Amino acid sequence: MDHEEHAELGSGDRPPRLSRAATALAARCEPQVNDLARRMARGVFEQLRGYAELPGDVKDVEIAATARHGMRLFLRGAPDGSRWDSLEYFQERAAQRAEEGMPLHLLLRGYTLGARELWRALREAAGPGEQEALAELTEALFTAVDRVVGAVAESYLDEQIALVAERHEQRRSRARALLDGRPVIGGPTPDGPVLVLCLRFGTSAVTGGRSPVTVRRLSRRVQAALDRAFGTEVLAVLDSDGGHVVVPGIVEPPSRLRELLRETAGSELRLAADAATAIGDIPRAAQLTAEVVRIAAACGVLPGVHRLEDVLLEYHLSRPSEGSARIVAMLDPLAGRPELVETLRTHLEQRQDRRATAHLLSLHPNSVDNRLARIQDLTGLDLADPRDVALALAALLLRDADTRVRE
The missing domain is CATH 3.30.70.270 (Reverse transcriptase/Diguanylate cyclase domain)
Known part of the structure; x- marks a missing residue:
């Protein structure tokens, strides 16, 4: 390869511009594409764990078609790498494989094994004096595979995320419908307990x-x-x-x-x-x-x-009754004093343990005592009397229930 042809080599993630010798070698391999794709789909990929379980039409038609398209795209685009500006075909196939549930590792290994078989075909086709041409095509193949695998993985994962989100929302919608007593749409209706x-x-x-x-x-x-x-x-x-x-x-x-x-x-x-x-x-x-x-x-x-x-x-x-309004009204004197209501609630939740109440409210125990005394003065409830404690608890429970209903 002369100095002028060396200068035409690309850089970055685009396959490099190839010499005339490398282009000629790629062209000689193109007639083998159909046979090579069939051989890969039926033989080479069998070494992939899980490949045998794939449907026959996926193995023999779609994967072979993708392999054929990729090899032909590489060999025909070898002179300048321009055909690798658009990877929609591979991205669409990746999204389809994600929807079908093909594991990502299986999909990506298919591409890397396909690239290896293409390289072997190029090596076998290379004649004496074409070592540099083969080296150029090898570098171009590495670059192309890197771009394709990256695009395939990204498209697959994007589709998988979308599918997971869709399934999650369908499950949430079914759950909401059942909890609300509405007809279930988009899934089976439970039959039985x-x-x-x-x-x-x-x-x-x-x-x-x-x-x-x-x-x-x-x-x-x-x-x-x-x-x-x-x-x-x-x-x-x-x-x-x-x-x-x-x-x-x-x-x-x-x-x-x-x-x-x-x-x-x-x-x-x-x-x-x-x-x-x-x-x-x-x-x-x-x-x-x-x-x-x-x-x-x-x-x-x-x-x-x-x-x-x-x-x-x-x-x-906590169940409403004719006396509920009067029980709730016992806490009316605490209106405008949310800190007293919270202290009463926390004190009852903590089984009237002043130290536990103080810890949860970040107060000194004496401050809790002062607040409880103020609650008793305002409401007339004796928080040492089991009956009044039950009334205070009922008032809080009924008050919370009433608030939720109004919300």
Whole structure:
């Protein structure tokens, strides 16, 4: 190759401009493309783990067609590399393989093995004195493969992300419909019993703040833990605080569920479960589990798996009745004093432990005592009297229930 031809070599990620000798060698190999593509699709790729399980039309037609297109594109574009400015064909095939579920490693190894076979064909076609021409084509082939593999991997992953997001949103939509009692669109309707879970995360679950990225990461981890625990893709609607889960065909949560979720959502996780007898019973089960979790937290029950039986009295106290308005009115004197309401709530949640209340509110225990004394003065409730404590708890529970209804 003379000095002028050397100067025409490219740089960067574009295949270099080739000499006349290299161009001639590539042209001599082009008639072999069809046979080479068929041989690769039926023989060479068989060494790939998982290739044999692919459908016959994918192996014998589509993969062979892609190999044929890539080899011909390289050999015909060898003189100046201009044909590698557009890689849409490979990107479209990569997106199609992602949709079909072909593993990415299998797809990429197909390209690298194809490049190796093309190089072997070039080597066999090279005659005496064509070593430099073969070296030029080898460098050009490395550059072309690098560009193709990069574009294929990017397109595959983009399509996979889009497919995952689409499946996730379909699952969320189905879960929302079931929880709201609406017809399910885009999936099978459960037939038979359905397990409904309510999850409530603690502050430790979202360690990186409540940014959208952090919340999505937490939701994905919890969803993966749920799928693993039940051995199937469950339907869930989750946010930074928790949410509901719907599992068709199940009536009891597996024993390892809480431990799996604790590894993901932290030790402050609260969980309640109830079996819906049929699809129309799902909204009731969802409301009940949410109430059980809320009441357990309000009453100071330690985080864990909660049952209605654990908070039966408190659940009864939180149900509206003719006397509800009068009970809620007992806290009216605390209007405009949110710090007193929060102190009362925290004190009851902590089973009237002043030191635990002070720790959670970042106060001195004496400050807690002063606030409790002020609450008693304003409301007339004696927080040392079990009956008045029950009234205060009922007032808070009914007040929270009324607030949620109005929201």
